[in-house]
Every structure is written in C-alpha cells, then in structure tokens.
Amino acid sequence: MISEKNMGRRMARFRSLQALFQMEASGASVDKVTAEFSSDKLLSYDSPDEEYAAYDSDYFKLLLDSAMRHQKQIDRLTNLALKDGWPMQRIDPTLRALFRSAGAELMTRSVPPRVTIDEFVEIAKAFYPEGKAAGLVNGVLDRLVKELSLSSAKT
Numbered sequence: 001m002i003s004e005k006n007m008g009r010r011m012a013r014f015r016s017l018q019a020l021f022q023m024e025a026s027g028a029s030v031d032k033v034t035a036e037f038s039s040d041k042l043l044s045y046d047s048p049d050e051e052y053a054a055y056d057s058d059y060f061k062l063l064l065d066s067a068m069r070h071q072k073q074i075d076r077l078t079n080l081a082l083k084d085g086w087p088m089q090r091i092d093p094t095l096r097a098l099f100r101s102a103g104a105e106l107m108t109r110s111v112p113p114r115v116t117i118d119e120f121v122e123i124a125k126a127f128y129p130e131g132k133a134a135g136l137v138n139g140v141l142d143r144l145v146k147e148l149s150l151s152s153a154k155t
Contacts, residue, residue: 004054009111011055013101014123016063020097030068034061059110066104074103074144081143094127095137102141106148113145 002010019033028036038057067074078088078099088096102120106113117138124137 005056008054008056009059010119010122012057012059012063013105013119014126015055015060016067016101016104017094017097017123019064020067020100021094024093024097030064034064062108062110063101063104066108067100070104070107071100074100074107077144077147078103078140080147081140095133098124098127098137099140103144106144117141117145
C-alpha cells in the first residue's frame with residue numbers, strides 16, 4: 001500500500017507531466033499553468049471516474065521549476081538516450097513531457113533514481129495501457145541516470 005506522502009508525490013509527478021504537456025501544446029506560461037493546476041481538481045490516473053485532488057503542490061512546483069530551468073539539458077540527454085533516428089521532437093508529446101518531468105526529478109536528486117524510474121514507468125502505463133511505452137521509459141530513464149551520474153562525476 002502506498003503511503004499518503006508517496007501518493008501525494010505520485011500525483012505531483014502526474015500533474016507535472018500534464019502541465020508540461022499543456023505548456024508545450026498551448027504555449028501557456030509556467031505561472032498560468034501552475035495557477036490553473038493549483039485550482040483544478042484533476043482526474044486520478046488510476047481511476048478516470050474519480051477525482052483525486054490530494055497532491056504535493058510544493059513537489060509539483062519543484063518539478064515544474066526544475067523542468068523549465070533544465071529543459072535544454074534534459075532534452076539533450078534524452079536525445080542521447082533515445083535510439084538513433086528518433087530525436088525527442090519525433091516522439092509523442094506525452095512522452096516528451098514525461099521525460100522532461102522525470103529528468104527534472106532526477107536533476108533535483110530529491111529521491112533515489114530507482115524511485116524516479118519506477119514512478120514514471122507506472123505513469124507511462126497509465127497513459128499507454130498496452131504496455132509498449134513502459135519499456136521505452138524504463139530504458140531511456142536508466143540511460144539518463146547514467147548520463148547524469150557521469151556529468152556530476154566530471155564536475
């Protein structure tokens with residue numbers, strides 16, 4: 001059973017992915033999207049008929065801030081992690097938002113990398129229930145972790 005704190009963070013991750021997607025699709029500012037997401041009740045990803053408003057709003061803001069601050073580096077590292085011929089701009093916008101949100105969490109070093117990978121694989125399963133995206137997410141995030149470890153070792 002997942003604790004209330006962990007569920008709040010899971011929902012913050014889920015919402016950060018949705019916010020990043022919305023920002024890319026609509027061109028809305030981070031401030032506008034943050035305000036909108038703070039006031040809205042979004043649907044739970046594990047039960048589309050149920051509202052789930054309990055989320056860690058501070059963690060949501062941390063992820064969005066990190067994603068915006070480090071987007072170029074996250075995108076560059078994600079491109080390195082993707083197979084040749086499939087740059088980030090060619091993948092589904094939901095996956096782009098997922099990689100940016102997960103990359104942001106990895107950059108904050110707020111949780112162990114394995115937690116980030118596991119959480120975002122679960123979120124990928126919610127968006128892509130046929131299961132094909134979960135393997136891609138797992139592999140790309142694993143490579144991102146290795147690249148970030150190498151980058152921090154060089155500094």
